[in-house]
Amino acid sequence: MVKVGIVGGTGYTGVELLRLLALHEQAEVVFITSRAECGRRVDDLFPNLRGHYDLAFSNPDVKKLAACDIVFFATPHNVAMNLVPELLAAGTRVIDLSADYRIRDAQLWSQWYGEPHASPELLSTAVYGLPEVNREKIAQAQLIACPGCYPTSVQLGFIPLLAKGLVDPLQLIASSASGVSGAGRQAKIDNLLSEASDSYKAYAVAGHRHLPEIEQGLSDIAGTDVAVTFVPHLLPIIRGIHSTLYAQLCQPVEDLQDLFESWYADEPFVDVLPAGVFPQTRTVKGSNRCQISVARPQNRDTVVVMVVEDNLVKGASGQAIQNMNIMLGLPEAMGLANLGLAP
Amino acid sequence: MVKVGIVGGTGYTGVELLRLLALHEQAEVVFITSRAECGRRVDDLFPNLRGHYDLAFSNPDVKKLAACDIVFFATPHNVAMNLVPELLAAGTRVIDLSADYRIRDAQLWSQWYGEPHASPELLSTAVYGLPEVNREKIAQAQLIACPGCYPTSVQLGFIPLLAKGLVDPLQLIASSASGVSGAGRQAKIDNLLSEASDSYKAYAVAGHRHLPEIEQGLSDIAGTDVAVTFVPHLLPIIRGIHSTLYAQLCQPVEDLQDLFESWYADEPFVDVLPAGVFPQTRTVKGSNRCQISVARPQNRDTVVVMVVEDNLVKGASGQAIQNMNIMLGLPEAMGLANLGLAP
């Protein structure tokens, strides 16, 4: 059994790692940290885990983490970048679900996150953990920067179009919507049921921290600069991201449906829907699946791509486990077989 | 008191007319039709009306409708166009909340609604009931085609930009989202709580019936052809439309915030929010108000406009009453003072 450590186990990506790993045949969570809940059983805080874990939260302890085969950081940004160097030095593999190692340019990172990066020397070591792009590198990596929830959906939707050079890379629009769990398990008035339910709004229109990550990833694919207008919205649901992507065709195109189906034909967790069928977030709720549709309304030059995922699974903890499986040479889908919970 | 008749009173726009007119100081609903519920008291079907109405549904009767001062059609399309000619001939004023008279071109109408128009000769007579555009014509009209819920939000958002010629009219994108009440009070599996709640999806991506209405209205403003990519989405809420609009600037622009504030300065029901404040659907829930924000992310050339309204009020029944007030020379805001129900 692979010994797993988790740093920051009280947030939604933490409990989602616990939910998924509880049924993973080759991994066992042996250590989980939380300063605030130190000493409390994990199944007391999260009663859905009862019967599956005999484990309590501990204060962070680098030695105990280093003794694990693999450590997940399910923390806000600014935690991993301080602890990871020591873990890597000890030979431990690390999968960071936070933003600390996602952006290769330390200066750009500082600009968006408002502080200097604590371990910029590792930025070039870290592998961006989007298996559909970097599967081979992930298999060799010691440090994975797990993609953000929005960036996963936006990149998977635009990639086939940009890779083929079919659309204008400087006029991309991502109109995305996320369930409230994306904001984390933190006490904020804005995310109370009384504030966020029965409503819908855009936010962070002036600039969301996922924008540079999206543009970096898409620029790698396009081989040129890209510019994305990214407008995130808050959905009155718990889980789920839906990205509606708009791009301008810049050359003749034959069959977009066929392009997408071919591109993702061998991907275990990307499912291109039949022509004319559009994705719903509920269909992938609780599963590690991304579902995609492509359309060209009125046969005009604007292509529309729709992408759904569960932000806590394919957008975070499920993808992290997918990365772990690849790193460890396990079957990529191990522990990730769950179907979407619909209805 | 103005005598009001309502055709088709069992749907959501019907009961919303009843809710709003119950407190209107100058109007009284004297006749309301429904074949299916003929004989049933309106407050038995809609218990929120108890104490406000002593009225039952009747079978349609043109003479009784013609005896009203004004008749609202709160019906699906294909009802008004058969009854309106007789009512107009009798001198009755008509406000049609359905799509029957919204599109001036009878052939285009038939193309989208799949049948011949029954009274095409009235299409040029009908005034499109968007007060922010047609207030003077409305005051003189005998027949009003009340705008669709999506078209109201999309037009109000794009109008200042197109009127000033600031954006490319052929590259407009409207990424809109509506609460489920927009689908009406009809028994459809897709709109069950178990299907539509806790989820989000795009629909009618290939072409929604509101598209030609949107393009007709915006073309009038722009004075040239316009092309809109319109993608509607279904929100797991009851009431509310949020349109996120994207346009490409085609000439230098000074102050978008000032443009929008000036444009709508005198409008009683369009509220431009301060710079950096973005609208939420809940803020206008139950009120006849449209709230708008404009932004220019990263100072690039893509303008983003966000518009919210209650689809049943400013998007339907409230706007219909606003039209009635204008037609009858009453204060435009009479009966429409309600604030948004937040939280």
Next chain:
Amino acid sequence: MVKVGIVGGTGYTGVELLRLLALHEQAEVVFITSRAECGRRVDDLFPNLRGHYDLAFSNPDVKKLAACDIVFFATPHNVAMNLVPELLAAGTRVIDLSADYRIRDAQLWSQWYGEPHASPELLSTAVYGLPEVNREKIAQAQLIACPGCYPTSVQLGFIPLLAKGLVDPLQLIASSASGVSGAGRQAKIDNLLSEASDSYKAYAVAGHRHLPEIEQGLSDIAGTDVAVTFVPHLLPIIRGIHSTLYAQLCQPVEDLQDLFESWYADEPFVDVLPAGVFPQTRTVKGSNRCQISVARPQNRDTVVVMVVEDNLVKGASGQAIQNMNIMLGLPEAMGLANLGLAP
């Protein structure tokens, strides 16, 4: 115009007072306090108020409050009891929406609220503001203790049965459910959309602070001791309380429907539904109405009473305004005509 002051204007009962008073013909809010939001415009915090108020939050100032004709306390418990003595001394009328003056026994109050009462001498002066019980006393009162949201629904449902001595006063069960707004506008993890939506639970089963208030009120009616098993539940909705009440018949009864209809025949805000029709919280959303049904399943000896109200209106701010109207000799329903927002 009546000059109104509000202490604690940033919570849900505060903004609901503002929403309702905006359209009240005889009252004007002239002063509103909040330490945290001092200097901020009320319509900046609550954009549904835009266009209706030109007012900002101020620090509490007893002189300015005393200059008002009437002051509402929309605060947590423990605020009013410190400020009210000075206001009463100045001749200002006070309506306290908090729990400070609801329980006549200072010792019992301390037992449930965990601290000594700051102005116990006023407990016998305060009038419990349930108009259906105390209308005459309210008209003469200078200090009103506005009932809690749960107690309003539970008392209105049990009163006719207990007043007539039909049921065992020692075996009353109140299985109540409230929307999340009842927990206030406070940043608590438990009330996040991600925690509270798509779920349902009982809470405070061992003892909720509304229990002694319920038992005090019902005991007054019954003229004897009462014992209520009160189990509150959290509903994944914003507004609304539904109380399902169970009582054991202890003597023959003729017509429960008739009893309830007669009892509340003259009440403007209590609506007994026809036999066999059961109330829904949505029907009273946003309105000051309480709707009630009574049933006797299987014709056995257990009576079931169902009561709905909007916890922020008839359960708080609407009832407070109803009290104000009575105190000031205004029409009792002034400013409270709104119908329920359904759908």
Next chain:
Amino acid sequence: MVKVGIVGGTGYTGVELLRLLALHEQAEVVFITSRAECGRRVDDLFPNLRGHYDLAFSNPDVKKLAACDIVFFATPHNVAMNLVPELLAAGTRVIDLSADYRIRDAQLWSQWYGEPHASPELLSTAVYGLPEVNREKIAQAQLIACPGCYPTSVQLGFIPLLAKGLVDPLQLIASSASGVSGAGRQAKIDNLLSEASDSYKAYAVAGHRHLPEIEQGLSDIAGTDVAVTFVPHLLPIIRGIHSTLYAQLCQPVEDLQDLFESWYADEPFVDVLPAGVFPQTRTVKGSNRCQISVARPQNRDTVVVMVVEDNLVKGASGQAIQNMNIMLGLPEAMGLANLGLAP
């Protein structure tokens, strides 16, 4: 592999069987019926099944069903009772998720379901599939009547109290609440999101069809007549039942917590929560688990038991698979390991 047939695969219990059986190691769905969707792929109707099934709906065919090892009826009542005799005669095992064989008294059944029973001779053969009561009989059964969703929760909560004779069997109250999926995947206006969301109501107060089933089961346990006042409520959530049970203690009791923990100590799918912790429906969402708490407020004589389950899993399809596992000698928990999907 066990060959499984499903009759009526287009409803929520049908798709839930498909979701759960997709990952069952020893069972394979080989035949599934639907007249309305005959010929349509199951993963076209339910896209969460994509990649897991290569199966289409067929018209009912008794021979093909009889060729299965086990057949589930996921139908409304009145279907199974006509087909089951032939299947039993062919030696096929049957698990009926409908109400057809739940009530042993054919006359009582007819009284509640409004028609004669089509195969009353099988009523004594059928085993009521509540494993916590009938595990041994289930292992020997050829025909299982799978319990209703409400009855599962109500019985599991009352059983320890009645078995020990601690409470008055004639004064039981079950105040239950169910998510909308309990009403099935049928097009009914009452269950539209616009009608059922953001609201709460009691229904079927005069008598719900699950009442005789509840009383029959509890009477078996108590060894005497029981009378239950059962009031179901509709929750604005998709999945989940919460039953709040009230009973009157009729003899001294020592430790209710200990009683419940002991009673269910060996049950794999009944989880008694620690004292003072109350269940939430979300904790068991998607899992086959029932969680229970017991309390005695104010130390008075009314006991309160709270029970949650997912109505589609432990309340229907999961319990059906649990029965299948027992019948076939498989590990009882096979295919049912999923944790609750929280948040």
